[in-house]
Amino acid sequence: MERCLVGLIGAGIGTSLSPALHEREAGRHGLRYLYQLVDLDRLAPAARDVGDLVSAARRLGFRGLNITHPVKQDVVRHLDDLAPEAAELGAVNTVVFDHGRAVGHNTDRYGFAAGLARQLPGLRLDHVVQLGAGGAGLAVASALAGAGARRLSVADVDPGRAERLARAIAGHHPVTVEAIAPEEVPARLADAGGLVNATPIGMEGHPGTPIEPEHLRADLWVADVIYRPLETALIRTARALGCRVADGGGMVVHQAAASFQLFTGYAPGEDRMYADFLELVGDA
Template identity: 75%
Template sequence: MNDERHLVGLIGSGIGTSMSPVLHEREADRQGLRYLYKIIDLEVLGLAAGDVGELLSHARQLGFRGLNITHPCKQEVVKYLDELAPEAAELGAVNTVVFRHGRAVGHNTDRYGFAQGLARALPAVAPGHVVLLGAGGAGLAVASALAAAGTRRLTVADLDLDRAQRLLRSITAHHDLTVEAITPEAAPDRLAAADGLVNATPIGMEGHPGVPIDLVHVRPELWVADVIYRPLETELIRAARQRGCRVADGGGMVVYQAAASFRLFTGRAGDEEAMYRDFLELAGGDRDA
């Protein structure tokens, strides 16, 4: 057993059923590390996204090695950090904060997580024209991953059109593709000629039931991906599968981003395949998620 101790955590809202603690702790056990992963739920604490800076300060004082950051704080947390790793600076969103030498450094492992998860679930998918629902922190990571995977046209739908336009400006600064920002009402029209659909909104997760788009617009020719993994089979993924679409649920993204975060926290590579098996066991499934 390694006597070095690792205290880490997760800040977000409505995260009581997150699988991150057990994914990290099981991997730490395999590697003989003393590792404790704590949930810091804004909803339970009666706090807002803007309180993330104070929580970071407390965590640093209490000796945390780092924190994962999730909805609704991935963009809000940026202004409270001392430094951003290149991928986080490019995206303007952070899902992992590491405390080192008195400094809080922001990273983004979501982009890697989504890219690896999509490649695993849909290895032969042609990204082509993709309609992305949601321009928040997860949407930024997804858009960047899609651009790197060869997407030629990206349509981003968000209730906040300014936010969607900011996402596209960020992406086009680093990638050459045709982009468009729209409101959700225009999404069905664009989806009619698209190759893929990705949900990067909270709609469909525990506490946010429903579907992010009318299912009548989900054609069998589409491939459909969701970043949500609680539940693993969202209403969108279930309906898409029933319609004959190729699908990628949020399982791959959460596992691969967790493995990348584990490495940032500990300096040791996480065993991605073992962590994936852990996830399937916890999720109660035996298929490739």
């Protein structure tokens, strides 16, 4: 039986569903698959360098790694090569060890696009406001541009990060991207069709909403990349107002499926993995 050792590096990942999602799908393909969590919050400060962790995983015979907040961009400089989508975004969520080389990929873009299409088909994409311009935000913006968005307004607490995202996305897609300050979001939402939260606000350990509820309205669609909890305060509030909503479940399942295929070479059953996800969330 083929063996596969993979892992996830990130902060606050103790409740991640990635191990169960990957291992269940691997079992269907007859693989001996072990998915390890490397939680930066549980390591001593001196042991948290993502480059050292990637090197250690390579030495220990890992097939690959998933990478999450807050090191999706930091990990890039520690890799030997980047797949085209990772090079475009400057962010990596999947590392594959191939003949001794560490190659970075980004399956978040596919994950968000596939999840949004699953949960909210037929969206109005003429103008979308996005909150957050980090590693996940880059993938979300690229996915929105690829899906046909004509205008993106991106806000981040770090103005330079939002500006870098705007340049990166506009350089690869026929879309107008503007970097805005957080206080400008309500005005931009007035003529936008959709809102996406790509910040950590709303996840476990980061409670609250990234925008005041009075700025939402019923004809706005709202998406969140967070899946723990699945119903964030933002999603709950938007749904109560009558908005069409997409939680973070679609993104996490579809990015996991794409990573699984990179690690193993086997085509995953994405509908099966989505059903697994719903079961796991229900049991949590």
